[in-house]
Amino acid sequence: MTLLPKDSNIAKVQNQDTGGNQLFPVFLKLNDLHTVLVGGGHVGLEKLTAILNNSTQAKVTVISREFLPEVHELASQYEGLTIVQKSFADDDLNDAEVVIAATNDSDLNKYIRQAAHDRKLLINVADKPELCDFYLASIVQKGNLKLAISTNGKSPTIAKRLKEVLNESIPDELDTTLQQMSELRNTLTGDFADKVKTLNKVTSILVEPKVTVNKNFIWLIWSTIIISIAVVIAALYYREPQFKSFVEGVPPQFYYFLGAGFLFALIDGAIGMSYGVTSTTFSLSMGIPPASASMGVHLSEIMSCGIAGWMHYRMGNINWKLFKLLVIPGIIGAVTGAYLLSSLEHYSQYTKPVVSLYTLILGLVILSKAFNVKRKRSADKVKRISLLGLGGGFIDAVGGGGWGSIVLSTLIAGGRSPRFSLGTVKLSRFFVAIMGSLTFISMVSSDHWPAVAGLILGSALASPIAARISNKISTKTIMVSVGIIVILVSIKSIISFITKVL
Structure with missing residues (x-):
């Protein structure tokens, strides 16, 4: 009698549990059948x-x-x-x-x-x-990657729900990784064992253990830092006359825009858009001319988007191919728009209602998107990325905002990963804001630097937090609130202009 070895495949099959899902998954070449x-x-x-x-x-x-x-x-x-x-x-x-x-x-x-x-x-x-x-089966497909989900015929509904979850969780960019791994495999030489060692070395970073930190501990650190800063400022204010004189000598406008910049940057971090339109609407309501308002927004976004872009880069949220298609056309559009708006700075009493009309439209767009957050995305991705960047940069510079509302929302609606789209749009916005700001500075003589400084500092303080709270807050609630506020303030500005004219 011949005995089977303990690790024999036959022995394994005989010892397997006969319960559970006994289906054998296969992928058929229906093109040939x-x-x-x-x-x-x-x-x-x-x-x-x-x-x-x-x-x-x-x-x-x-x-x-x-x-x-x-x-x-x-x-x-x-x-x-x-x-x-x-x-x-x-x-x-x-x-x-x-x-x-x-x-x-x-x-x-x-x-x-x-x-x-x-x-x-x-x-x-x-x-x-x-x-x-x-x-x-219910199918999840990301380029060459295809996953089939089976519930053994028990519940097709559960299979469909899992499909929706995986479609959202698995980034579209994973197909690029598969293409690169295929190209790498084709360049490998040596026997099978050598190829496996090389591939294991390349992919080891994907399974390296990560050090996890208790979220409550992180919040404790942030709270401690904020409280410590507040205590230091209060001590200096009450015990150092020079510091008190300095604080009281700062125009109130600075503090208004400091708080506004912080709040608007947090909102932008939560929903990935609306910083420009909310900041511009607020600036116009405070009497800032359109060109100066747009300049302030772009200057503040240099630091805030730079920090946010760096945070997204560290978290691996950048699609570099998409970034290259957006950044150059975006810069060209921003410079052109900034030049046009700055040339009309002396006619701000006429351009202000036009910009207010634009922010009113964006407010309506944000409000409409709030009620379509879960709308099914198109299967066809946006093809003319460069044209989207050019138009987004131009409109953003002229209206003081709209890059997120236009570019980000279009990319997501076109089927791209929200996480990668948000990170890429933030990083490209940094370079677009730099060039737009340089154009504004070279052409506009502004008397509203306290407001600009407040926006810059407020948005910079909020940026590290904003990059981490995306999708942590009720998106619909924030978008509805922002949309209503922008619409009301824009309407007020337009009515004021009409009243003066009449």
């Missing part, structure tokens, strides 16, 4: 869409006595799809390699299953797990 789908109604359409979404060149024959218009529309778009309007017959499976029964007639579905089994074909029967030889 002939699939016959019986059923042209809603269920058939759902199955057909799932096939074509994953295999655009799949060879599929759909058989049914009636078809939904959407099925005919798909037939006009996909060359491999053929529709046959007739009743099902056994002979329809003679050339089939995969069969799907998706009719609303249970007896017909059973008949199709028997015909498939007579021909040794695998079949999926809609909504009848016990009749299926295989299931159609």
Whole structure:
């Protein structure tokens, strides 16, 4: 008698638990197989869409006595799809390699299953797990990465929910990593063991243990720092006459804009937009001319976006390809817009209502986005990134804000990862703000430097915190509040201008 070794594969199989999900996952090359789908109604359409979404060149024959218009529309778009309007017959499976029964007639579905089994074909029967030889899984796809989710036919709803979670959690940029790993593998030499060692070395950073710090401890540190600064300032104010005289000599406008800059930067960190439009709206309401207001916003964003961009860089939230497509056109647009607005500084009484109208529109945009936060993103990514950066930079400079509202929201709506989009837009905004600010400084003689200094310091203080609180606060609540405030203040400014004219 021959004894099997303890680590034998056969021994392992024999000792395995026979419970749980016993399905064996496979990925079929439907582009090379002939699939016959019986059923042209809603269920058939759902199955057909799932096939074509994953295999655009799949060879599929759909058989049914009636078809939904959407099925005919798909037939006009996909060359491999053929529709046959007739009743099902056994002979329809003679050339089939995969069969799907998706009719609303249970007896017909059973008949199709028997015909498939007579021909040794695998079949999926809609909504009848016990009749299926295989299931159609919920699919998560990021470029070349594809994950199939199975609940063993117990709950398709759970599979769909998991699909939504994974679609949001896995960044689109992971496909770039796969491409790079493939290119690296092709350059490796040596035997299999050497290649494995090299790949393990490259990917080791992904599984290195990270030191975790208690969140309460982090908040304790920040609270201690803030309280310590407050105590020092209070002690200096009450015990040092020179410091007290200095503080009292600072124009109140500085303190107003210090608090406003801090608050607006926190809001911007939470929702990824609105710093420019809120700061500009506030500045206009405080009597700052449009060019000076936009200059203050851009100068303050140099430091705040620089800090935020660095924080996102450290957290790995930058898509460098996207960054390159945004930054140069964004700079060109910002410089052009800053030059145009600065040239009209002497006509600020006329440009101010125009800018207020723009902030009113942005306020409406922010408010509308608040009620569409969970809107399904488009499957087609934005293609003209450079044109988006050019327009965003120009409008942002002219209106004192809009880079986040325009560029970031467009990228996310176009299907890009919110986390990578936010980090990339923040970092590119740093360079756009530098060039826009230099243009404003060279052309505008402003008497509102206390306001500018307040915005700069306030936003800089908030930036390290803002970069870490993104998606930590109720986005909808903040966006609704910001949208309403911007709309009301902009309307007030427009009404004041109309009143003066009349």
